[in-house]
Amino acid sequence: GYAWWFSTDMFRTDNTDERTARKRSIGYRMSQHPGQLTIIYFLVLVAFVTALLLTPIATQDHTTTPFSTAFFTAVSALSTCGISIVNTTQHWSIFGQVVLIFAVQLGGLGVMTFASLIALAINRHLKATQRLLTANELGTNKLNEVRSVLAVVLTITFSIEAITFISLFPGLSRVNKGDVGKSLWESLFFAVMAYNNAGFTPDGAGLYVGRWEVGMPIMLSAFCGTLGFPVILNLWRTARAHKGPRHLNLHTKVTLLTTFIIVLISLCWFLVVEWNNQALFHDANIEERMRRGVVAAVMPRSSGFDLSWVPKVSEPTKVFMSLVMFIGGGSTSTAGGIRVTTLAVIFLVCKTAFSGHTDVNVFHRRIHTRVIMTAVSITTSCLALVFIASIALMMIENASFSHALFDACSAFGLGGYSVGVANADYPASLYVLAFTMLIGRLGPMTIAYAVGRPNVVEAVHYPTDQIVVG
Amino acid sequence: GYAWWFSTDMFRTDNTDERTARKRSIGYRMSQHPGQLTIIYFLVLVAFVTALLLTPIATQDHTTTPFSTAFFTAVSALSTCGISIVNTTQHWSIFGQVVLIFAVQLGGLGVMTFASLIALAINRHLKATQRLLTANELGTNKLNEVRSVLAVVLTITFSIEAITFISLFPGLSRVNKGDVGKSLWESLFFAVMAYNNAGFTPDGAGLYVGRWEVGMPIMLSAFCGTLGFPVILNLWRTARAHKGPRHLNLHTKVTLLTTFIIVLISLCWFLVVEWNNQALFHDANIEERMRRGVVAAVMPRSSGFDLSWVPKVSEPTKVFMSLVMFIGGGSTSTAGGIRVTTLAVIFLVCKTAFSGHTDVNVFHRRIHTRVIMTAVSITTSCLALVFIASIALMMIENASFSHALFDACSAFGLGGYSVGVANADYPASLYVLAFTMLIGRLGPMTIAYAVGRPNVVEAVHYPTDQIVVG
Ligand SMILES: [K+]
Ligand SMILES: [K+]
Numbered sequence: 001g002y003a004w005w006f007s008t009d010m011f012r013t014d015n016t017d018e019r020t021a022r023k024r025s026i027g028y029r030m031s032q033h034p035g036q037l038t039i040i041y042f043l044v045l046v047a048f049v050t051a052l053l054l055t056p057i058a059t060q061d062h063t064t065t066p067f068s069t070a071f072f073t074a075v076s077a078l079s080t081c082g083i084s085i086v087n088t089t090q091h092w093s094i095f096g097q098v099v100l101i102f103a104v105q106l107g108g109l110g111v112m113t114f115a116s117l118i119a120l121a122i123n124r125h126l127k128a129t130q131r132l133l134t135a136n137e138l139g140t141n142k143l144n145e146v147r148s149v150l151a152v153v154l155t156i157t158f159s160i161e162a163i164t165f166i167s168l169f170p171g172l173s174r175v176n177k178g179d180v181g182k183s184l185w186e187s188l189f190f191a192v193m194a195y196n197n198a199g200f201t202p203d204g205a206g207l208y209v210g211r212w213e214v215g216m217p218i219m220l221s222a223f224c225g226t227l228g229f230p231v232i233l234n235l236w237r238t239a240r241a242h243k244g245p246r247h248l249n250l251h252t253k254v255t256l257l258t259t260f261i262i263v264l265i266s267l268c269w270f271l272v273v274e275w276n277n278q279a280l281f282h283d284a285n286i287e288e289r290m291r292r293g294v295v296a297a298v299m300p301r302s303s304g305f306d307l308s309w310v311p312k313v314s315e316p317t318k319v320f321m322s323l324v325m326f327i328g329g330g331s332t333s334t335a336g337g338i339r340v341t342t343l344a345v346i347f348l349v350c351k352t353a354f355s356g357h358t359d360v361n362v363f364h365r366r367i368h369t370r371v372i373m374t375a376v377s378i379t380t381s382c383l384a385l386v387f388i389a390s391i392a393l394m395m396i397e398n399a400s401f402s403h404a405l406f407d408a409c410s411a412f413g414l415g416g417y418s419v420g421v422a423n424a425d426y427p428a429s430l431y432v433l434a435f436t437m438l439i440g441r442l443g444p445m446t447i448a449y450a451v452g453r454p455n456v457v458e459a460v461h462y463p464t465d466q467i468v469v470g
Numbered sequence: 471g472y473a474w475w476f477s478t479d480m481f482r483t484d485n486t487d488e489r490t491a492r493k494r495s496i497g498y499r500m501s502q503h504p505g506q507l508t509i510i511y512f513l514v515l516v517a518f519v520t521a522l523l524l525t526p527i528a529t530q531d532h533t534t535t536p537f538s539t540a541f542f543t544a545v546s547a548l549s550t551c552g553i554s555i556v557n558t559t560q561h562w563s564i565f566g567q568v569v570l571i572f573a574v575q576l577g578g579l580g581v582m583t584f585a586s587l588i589a590l591a592i593n594r595h596l597k598a599t600q601r602l603l604t605a606n607e608l609g610t611n612k613l614n615e616v617r618s619v620l621a622v623v624l625t626i627t628f629s630i631e632a633i634t635f636i637s638l639f640p641g642l643s644r645v646n647k648g649d650v651g652k653s654l655w656e657s658l659f660f661a662v663m664a665y666n667n668a669g670f671t672p673d674g675a676g677l678y679v680g681r682w683e684v685g686m687p688i689m690l691s692a693f694c695g696t697l698g699f700p701v702i703l704n705l706w707r708t709a710r711a712h713k714g715p716r717h718l719n720l721h722t723k724v725t726l727l728t729t730f731i732i733v734l735i736s737l738c739w740f741l742v743v744e745w746n747n748q749a750l751f752h753d754a755n756i757e758e759r760m761r762r763g764v765v766a767a768v769m770p771r772s773s774g775f776d777l778s779w780v781p782k783v784s785e786p787t788k789v790f791m792s793l794v795m796f797i798g799g800g801s802t803s804t805a806g807g808i809r810v811t812t813l814a815v816i817f818l819v820c821k822t823a824f825s826g827h828t829d830v831n832v833f834h835r836r837i838h839t840r841v842i843m844t845a846v847s848i849t850t851s852c853l854a855l856v857f858i859a860s861i862a863l864m865m866i867e868n869a870s871f872s873h874a875l876f877d878a879c880s881a882f883g884l885g886g887y888s889v890g891v892a893n894a895d896y897p898a899s900l901y902v903l904a905f906t907m908l909i910g911r912l913g914p915m916t917i918a919y920a921v922g923r924p925n926v927v928e929a930v931h932y933p934t935d936q937i938v939v940g
Contacts, residue, residue, distance in 0.1 A: 115938075119936075119938045122938075123936050228938075230938070249935075249936075250935040250936065250937055251936060251937050251938055254937055273865075315864055315868075315870065315871060316861050316864045316865055318871075319857075319860070319861060319864070319871050320861065323857070331938040331939060331940060332938060338940070339939060339940055341937055341938060341939045342939040342940055344937075345937065345939055346846065346850055347850075349843060349846050349847065349850075350846070350847045350850050350851060352843070353843045353844065353846075353847040353917075353920070353921040354847065354917070354920060354921065356920065356921075357928065358840075358928060359928050359931060359932065361932050364932050365932050365933065365934065365935035366931065366932040366933065366934045366935070367934065367937060368934045369839070370828075371937060371939060372846075373819060373822070373823045374823065374939050374940060375939045375940075376816065376819050376820070376823070376842075376846055377819065377820045377823040377824065378939065378940045380816055380817075380819075380820050381820060387789075387793070390789070391786050391789060391790065394785055394786045394789070395786055400785065400870060400871070400872065401785060401788075401789050401870070401871050401872035401875070402870065402871035402872070405871070443940075444939075444940030445940050447823075447824070447940055448938075448939060448940035450823070450824060450826065451823040451824065451826075461829060461836065462829065462831050462834050462835050462836040463835065463836065464835065464836045464837065464838045465719075465720040465835035465836070466589075466593050466719075466720065466721060467720055467721050467724055467811055467814075467815065467837060467841060468585075468589045468592075468698075468700070468721055468801040468802060468811060468918075469801060469809060469811045469812040469815055469841060469844050469845045469848065469914075469918055470801060470808070470809055470812055470844060470845075470848045470914030470915050470917055470918030
């Protein structure tokens, strides 16, 4: 079950009766209604951050930012998407940039916490329907559960951010020629942005992709961010116990394998299709090309750093990148998209069907029917959303389909890249993209919550009847 | 069950024992292995028709057609797709045109017969797994089943084609100013092309959309062709028995409702988005616009007639039409795409999931889990195919994504339209599109066959384990 990433000793079970007090606490409500609370959390933060960005002190020249721009930037930061329509350092003051850092941090922590609570709630429900839970397990103290989740999320997030910060400082010091203040500030900025997968950059120059002492920590931190912290926790614990990869849990195995396949296909794509792309490869040698290829393969999955070469890729690559961004990263992570596990489940259903089997198995475990229904619902509704958003963008801006699709997928997958459709000149398209980002942030996990815990007991089981498909 | 469109009195059960003789007969094999036989039937016909079209007597100027063009035209005719890359009357001689008519007719009859046998085989299997079949039903004489299916398919096909032929003749006589021979030939050509949903036209001028005495029978016949003959048979029998629409069977209800919704959305789309399109509406009055709108909404679903205005629509409309062509028409019909019932099942899964239910119900009947798995497998693999084909076309011809997607969806959905990507100057893209057409013709039904009759009994039921999606 899901308890794998909470070893039992993490819970301090507290069975003394203080139920009335608990019911009033936010923690109790978080554990009872994580789906609704997630939406409230993000909408309140969007309103608050938009208001702060609208103040004149948030901008360099102390003017008021247009509402559409402030709203879009707030959503982009809170959803950790990172598409910027103004130059981050030239437009926003230090106050504005601090607001952005806090927005990204609160957005990232929020989504990781709520997504974990939702996953726990779904698992509890699935286990209960299968009568696998003992009474003791069902009675797990929910308030402590919230505390434990928060503690784990905060510990992992700040640990990785601190490691990234320390790793970045020497490299950035050299880039900034010993300017300690600027280097500290940029290290902090990149550390927060990288793990939370938000592609805002402090100097507008993108990732220092040629300087590996800067590029490597950012890429690794962003990659960890796309895995989701249950995977990181499981990897850490398995390594610490000196156990082999076979002892990893199902979710970790599926996430890692799917991620590996997607990154490998992307790497091959960039090396083959974009071999002659000057903006990406600069006619570099093989080793440098491999490095740049890995960055190109890892980054679009959610981080959004290194924008310079993106609009210069060929049209087929734009379509391919749209697909990669649509798939996104791992569940309960700061990445977006339909998530790699959703894709894996859909793929496993096809594999099972084609091979004439009936049980959807992977790594000697069976996938629950409700998880399959969840994956189908998420994929279908998100495909419909991206399709409608792309057509709306085409109509608003007269953009080509590949460009509209790219920016719609980037917004939905929280990729953070743009080929120019996200544009302050078209406020209507900014609202379309902001809405797409919010769905990308909240949609799949709230769908999973709604679907994973069916609230209707079927009064009548109708007989099946034949319907011919295909 | 599926026996609804074969009322029991249609079977003349013949239980005398001639098993050895039967096992050698083609009919017996057709009932035993409809999936494999479908593929063999089409591949043999493709080779045969390509060879005929390669002969000099097949062309007007008695030259040899390039292999890629002959192969593409053969596949286009046999799959009843109807994309033409040469002008049908200027390039092909009367012999060549007769070959095309026979190819379309054999392709249409073949797919309807095999698809029905496959649907029967799946239904027999589903019923057997549910222990709903009596021993008597399981022992249904399979040879007679094949004969019955063939009889029904031939009767319905030739009846509708004859009605279309008779309805078209007066109108075409007027168009051809009394030329009886030409009018008879064109009526025959249109009658075969319309019901089989192949968009080849005898004069290259497309559907006489302004002349309703010609346009209306063609549209109605093509529309019947997209429903699939089990639906037509069920409608006919229900009407003859003076019963209300509530007595229609589940497959008919779902097909009709989904078709109605798709046509209605398409009609609204064309009237709203293409209101100012001169090529489509010619600044006509409201009544004429409604007529032309209905044709525009019905035709892309598979028929492919009336090509003149298609390349002149706006970019968003091209994307929208791609989606409509991808969905296609009814199961066991001459239409292509993933089929409307597949879309309906996917939609019903989402609706069930979102409303917190567990059983996928529609019209007081439950959809079998294997049908859901079939629908998911068909949709996923066909999406992947169209995506890969589009990217290949973009690379071969440097085409834009919307154009490549349009022609790929037209080929897969057997729509028969083209925005110019299907082009004799690029043999490589012709092979890509021909492959896409063959998959569009055979893919969904063979997937349904493979998935609907699982051939593996699970030796071990693994325990479920948690995997977080979304
Ligand atoms: K991002
Ligand atoms: K067609």
